[in-house]
Amino acid sequence: MKHLLSAADLSRDEAVLILDTAAELAAVTDRSVKKLPTLRGLTVVNLFFEDSTRTRISFEVAAKRLSADVINFAAKGSSVSKGESLKDTALTLEAMGADAVVIRHQASGAPHRLATSGWIGGSVVNAGDGTHEHPTQALLDAFTLRRHLRDGAGDLAGLRVAIVGDILHSRVARSNVLLLQTLGADVTLIAPPTLMPFGVESWPCRFSYDIDAVLPDVDAVMMLRVQAERMQAAYFPSSLEYSRMYGLDSRRMAMLPEHAIVMHPGPMNRGMEISADVADSPRAVMVEQVTNGVNVRMAVLYLLLGGRQEETR
Amino acid sequence: MSATVLRGVRPYGEDPVDIVIADGVIVDLVAPGSGDGEVIDADGLIALPGFVDVHTHLREPGREDAETVRTGSQAAALGGFTCVHAMANTSPVADTAGVVEQVWRLGQEAGLVDVRPVGAVTVGLEGQRMAELGAMAESAARVRMFSDDGKCVHDAVLMRRALEYVKAFDGVVAQHAQEPRLTENAQMNEGELSGRLGLAGWPAVAEEAIIARDVLLAQHVGSRLHVCHVSTAGSVEVVRWAKSKGINVTAEVTPHHLLLTEELVATYDPIYKVNPPLRRAEDVEALRAALADGTIDAIATDHAPHPREDKDCEWAAAAMGMLGLETAFSIALDTMVRPGLLSWRELAQRMSAAPARIGRVATQGHDLVVGAVANIAVVDPSASRVVSGADLASKSSNTPYAGMELPGRVVHTLFAGTPTVRDGALA
Numbered sequence: 001m002k003h004l005l006s007a008a009d010l011s012r013d014e015a016v017l018i019l020d021t022a023a024e025l026a027a028v029t030d031r032s033v034k035k036l037p038t039l040r041g042l043t044v045v046n047l048f049f050e051d052s053t054r055t056r057i058s059f060e061v062a063a064k065r066l067s068a069d070v071i072n073f074a075a076k077g078s079s080v081s082k083g084e085s086l087k088d089t090a091l092t093l094e095a096m097g098a099d100a101v102v103i104r105h106q107a108s109g110a111p112h113r114l115a116t117s118g119w120i121g122g123s124v125v126n127a128g129d130g131t132h133e134h135p136t137q138a139l140l141d142a143f144t145l146r147r148h149l150r151d152g153a154g155d156l157a158g159l160r161v162a163i164v165g166d167i168l169h170s171r172v173a174r175s176n177v178l179l180l181q182t183l184g185a186d187v188t189l190i191a192p193p194t195l196m197p198f199g200v201e202s203w204p205c206r207f208s209y210d211i212d213a214v215l216p217d218v219d220a221v222m223m224l225r226v227q228a229e230r231m232q233a234a235y236f237p238s239s240l241e242y243s244r245m246y247g248l249d250s251r252r253m254a255m256l257p258e259h260a261i262v263m264h265p266g267p268m269n270r271g272m273e274i275s276a277d278v279a280d281s282p283r284a285v286m287v288e289q290v291t292n293g294v295n296v297r298m299a300v301l302y303l304l305l306g307g308r309q310e311e312t313r
Numbered sequence: 314m315s316a317t318v319l320r321g322v323r324p325y326g327e328d329p330v331d332i333v334i335a336d337g338v339i340v341d342l343v344a345p346g347s348g349d350g351e352v353i354d355a356d357g358l359i360a361l362p363g364f365v366d367v368h369t370h371l372r373e374p375g376r377e378d379a380e381t382v383r384t385g386s387q388a389a390a391l392g393g394f395t396c397v398h399a400m401a402n403t404s405p406v407a408d409t410a411g412v413v414e415q416v417w418r419l420g421q422e423a424g425l426v427d428v429r430p431v432g433a434v435t436v437g438l439e440g441q442r443m444a445e446l447g448a449m450a451e452s453a454a455r456v457r458m459f460s461d462d463g464k465c466v467h468d469a470v471l472m473r474r475a476l477e478y479v480k481a482f483d484g485v486v487a488q489h490a491q492e493p494r495l496t497e498n499a500q501m502n503e504g505e506l507s508g509r510l511g512l513a514g515w516p517a518v519a520e521e522a523i524i525a526r527d528v529l530l531a532q533h534v535g536s537r538l539h540v541c542h543v544s545t546a547g548s549v550e551v552v553r554w555a556k557s558k559g560i561n562v563t564a565e566v567t568p569h570h571l572l573l574t575e576e577l578v579a580t581y582d583p584i585y586k587v588n589p590p591l592r593r594a595e596d597v598e599a600l601r602a603a604l605a606d607g608t609i610d611a612i613a614t615d616h617a618p619h620p621r622e623d624k625d626c627e628w629a630a631a632a633m634g635m636l637g638l639e640t641a642f643s644i645a646l647d648t649m650v651r652p653g654l655l656s657w658r659e660l661a662q663r664m665s666a667a668p669a670r671i672g673r674v675a676t677q678g679h680d681l682v683v684g685a686v687a688n689i690a691v692v693d694p695s696a697s698r699v700v701s702g703a704d705l706a707s708k709s710s711n712t713p714y715a716g717m718e719l720p721g722r723v724v725h726t727l728f729a730g731t732p733t734v735r736d737g738a739l740a
Contacts, residue, residue: 086627107629108511109581116580117625130629132511174511198514199505
């Protein structure tokens, strides 16, 4: 594996290997000296064309714990905001010797362009592209699901997961559908019809417009951020109506089976897709998702770059 | 003036003859080897009337970095064209007699094809006020086709008035059918694939709804409508229905919509980004069938040159459009003639006679008969070539066919009797 562009790039065994590796690396996170020498001498560039403090920091911590040199290249306050093209930015990073580029970009497919255009020689990790994919988010979600519901081992065969919210614009949903399906889980997407992607019927999952009908039969529910601005474009009439019909409040949480967990990729819109008492309840695993994000990203960087470091020695 | 002889050529693929040309006109069709004059060897090759493109972007004035009237004319001649219609979305926009005359004059100076400027329907392509269509029609450029191509004349009242107004000088409004609200920020055909790729969809209904409205408007006011780059099976159905009702509508299809499908977008390579977008295989099938049965009247290239930097980027940032002039014949051969959907005579209709009639170009689109203006494309259907952007005469290289082996070759092009292309190179 040279790049991680899409969750669809991962076979079941590759995905499980990443999760197993993340579990091993999690042990490091628990030590007092949280550092491994694995990627010493390698350079990881965080190339962020979109603001995302949490994802960038997660990748930065992951790379640093593996002793890689980290360069943060944010679009704001850089040459990118002066109109430099993706190509020239890539050529610059290549000239500086980037071994891996972690890219977040507002345009769907930008990581593919970076990986296939010949502009750079290093590995490309998709840290979220437009409304396309966010594969490391799906990996950390799978890791979290496995830890809570599958004793932290193997795949997710038979696990029932509902993903609720703005599926249409969600790269998290796309990557999760692909990855969770690869791992054997049974995914149901829930959204008003206006926020469901065109052609969802042919996706490898179920879909429903009725959250109440689905919740009693799932092992986990993943709530997605819904931007209130969507109502300006007539996706739904009001925030109130959205939260009444699709928001997760304590009444709905009570419909979930006893063992089911509540997830959210963050940042949350409290009062919109999730109520404060649900967000703060013991069933909500958002804080743990963040921790798992670091471990999973360490595993991805390790598996993409570990071999490369052997070569340089 | 001495005579020129196209020796041993087969008009429409039929029996070989010598075509004798003098003073820009076909003066004789005689037995092979018997014509007298300067000989151009065309033994066994096929002669067709010079191709006429009703949809070309020559980019001049304003974007001479992408194409000029001269380089676009060269590309056209090499593609077997003897006439192109230069779209109005230049900078400044071709919305006045001054600009259309400038483009027309540049075409005359290049002297390789008839460059027929298309006038903008609305001032600055803004869709607000009608441009001076009458002044453009009366100018030296004699504009007959008007289009805001690149943008849709979406205001129903403005469209109605434009359709009515051009009746005074036998003009036609060529509509870029794209409902703007349904296609805000649209990146590719809306379907299962756009959902998966996370690219904003351009739904077929946004094209079909405008065509449906416009054929009804054309019927209501008794005017002439031309539909640019029809791209969906549904649009074909609407046009077919309109023609069955006797509505005066014509339609064009691009070579790329006859060959390429949306699956190519999965590469995220913006070379495949075009407007209207590449559609499904079912649409391609419907477009071929419609071109075969005459529902679609003409092949039009929508030749859209863009400089490298406008394609060498991420998908969303890239410009829409692809080159077409130098590959149109090969695509038509591949998709229509070889599968038996069009005979050579029918292809001549679709690539020459019909587009000349749509644009009201009296000197183009003639049959290869004595007395006709000698606008002739001589082609070799048995040849083939691997396309390379760098080999094209166009100033830009944004061809989606790079690396593909395409059948057929334009060997000679004669423009009003004068060879503009000989043996596949500019004369």
